[in-house]
Amino acid sequence: MIVEQPPASVPDFAALRSCWHPVAYADALTDVPLRVRLLGEDLVLWRDSAGVAHALRDLCIHRGTALSLGRVIGDRIMCPYHGWQYRGDGICTHIPQLEDPGKVPPKARVDAFTALERYGHIWVALDAPRYELPDMPEFSDPDWVVVKAGPYAWNSDASRQVENFTDFGHFPWVHPGLLGDPERPVVPDYSVTIDGHVLRYDIVRPEAPSNDDFPVFANETKQAPERRSRYQLHLPYTILLRLGWGGQKGMVYFFASQPVDEDHCVGYVTIARNYDREQPDSVLQNFEDTIFEQDRLVVESQRPERVPFDLAAEMHLKFDAVAINYRKAMREQGLAKRP
Numbered sequence: 292m293i294v295e296q297p298p299a300s301v302p303d304f305a306a307l308r309s310c311w312h313p314v315a316y317a318d319a320l321t322d323v324p325l326r327v328r329l330l331g332e333d334l335v336l337w338r339d340s341a342g343v344a345h346a347l348r349d350l351c352i353h354r355g356t357a358l359s360l361g362r363v364i365g366d367r368i369m370c371p372y373h374g375w376q377y378r379g380d381g382i383c384t385h386i387p388q389l390e391d392p393g394k395v396p397p398k399a400r401v402d403a404f405t406a407l408e409r410y411g412h413i414w415v416a417l418d419a420p421r422y423e424l425p426d427m428p429e430f431s432d433p434d435w436v437v438v439k440a441g442p443y444a445w446n447s448d449a450s451r452q453v454e455n456f457t458d459f460g461h462f463p464w465v466h467p468g469l470l471g472d473p474e475r476p477v478v479p480d481y482s483v484t485i486d487g488h489v490l491r492y493d494i495v496r497p498e499a500p501s502n503d504d505f506p507v508f509a510n511e512t513k514q515a516p517e518r519r520s521r522y523q524l525h526l527p528y529t530i531l532l533r534l535g536w537g538g539q540k541g542m543v544y545f546f547a548s549q550p551v552d553e554d555h556c557v558g559y560v561t562i563a564r565n566y567d568r569e570q571p572d573s574v575l576q577n578f579e580d581t582i583f584e585q586d587r588l589v590v591e592s593q594r595p596e597r598v599p600f601d602l603a604a605e606m607h608l609k610f611d612a613v614a615i616n617y618r619k620a621m622r623e624q625g626l627a628k629r630p
């Protein structure tokens with residue numbers, strides 16, 4: 292007798308609306324409106340005359356034109372088709388075809404979403420956000436330099452991209468000589484604690500000796516070097532990773548993935564370090580471009596496209612403790628459920 296398995300839990304887009312998501316690097320949003328896609332919705336981002344970022348549904352209420360094709364007039368965005376103007380709260384305040392253009396019917400408005408500029412990103416929550424963004428004091432500390440890489444647009448769900456970023460078992464295989472040493476593939480023991488929507492885990496693990504092509508890490512040991520990694524995974528799709536090598540030198544990776552729709556995501560990675568301050572940004576950016584391209588090929592091949600959040604859907608071993616706890620926490624927080 293064949294027993295039908297129920298479909299596995301998947302990211303719940305309705306619940307994910309009330310989380311902050313990155314939608315652009317802040318410097319990509321100039322005085323020209325920018326179209327972005329989040330959780331299957333098209334949004335227009337724009338800055339008012341004070342530079343404050345706003346996010347509206349990218350759909351004029353009049354005839355459904357994309358507002359992102361329009362332009363900003365002072366504190367309003369103007370639709371390209373008939374020139375209606377909208378404020379940051381989505382209310383239309385100007386209809387030029389009317390005798391009195393300011394006499395706007397109350398129905399003339401578009402949905403407005405909460406936008407926030409922080410850590411060099413524009414963040415949007417489609418409903419009131421339930422979690423705070425992580426604290427990253429290094430990013431405003433003058434002793435640390437910050438480099439941004441990407442963004443990395445992949446044909447996969449954001450859950451797959453996040454899980455890949457934090458999966459240490461793959462380092463020697465997908466990134467030999469860059470992030471891992473194929474001669475030392477064993478994942479040391481570690482444990483994960485779940486604190487609400489934040490997973491924490493530390494690991495000291497083998498790494499490849501420093502690479503002449505990409506001298507990005509502060510590891511001076513040539514023989515069997517190790518890296519200390521302290522992770523915080525903030526559900527649903529943000530990771531804060533602090534790296535050290537036993538001395539004062541440190542690196543902070545901040546990774547966040549934008550859930551564009553069910554099988555598209557965009558990864559943003561910013562990296563702070565307190566050493567090699569004069570090194571050109573391009574060294575680290577080329578390194579990340581290489582790593583993310585190696586990962587993309589693997590992750591885009593994964594099926595199903597979205598992480599199945601029930602443990603029975605895949606095979607997990609002890610060293611997969613992050614993946615196991617990520618699935619558990621996403622379900623507990625109501626961010627993943629059976630369709």
Ligand code: FES
Pocket residue numbers: 351352353354355356370371372373374375
């Ligand atoms: S469609 Fe936007 S003003 Fe007419």
Ligand SMILES: [Fe+2]
Pocket residue numbers: 455456461462465466582586
């Ligand atoms: Fe990787």
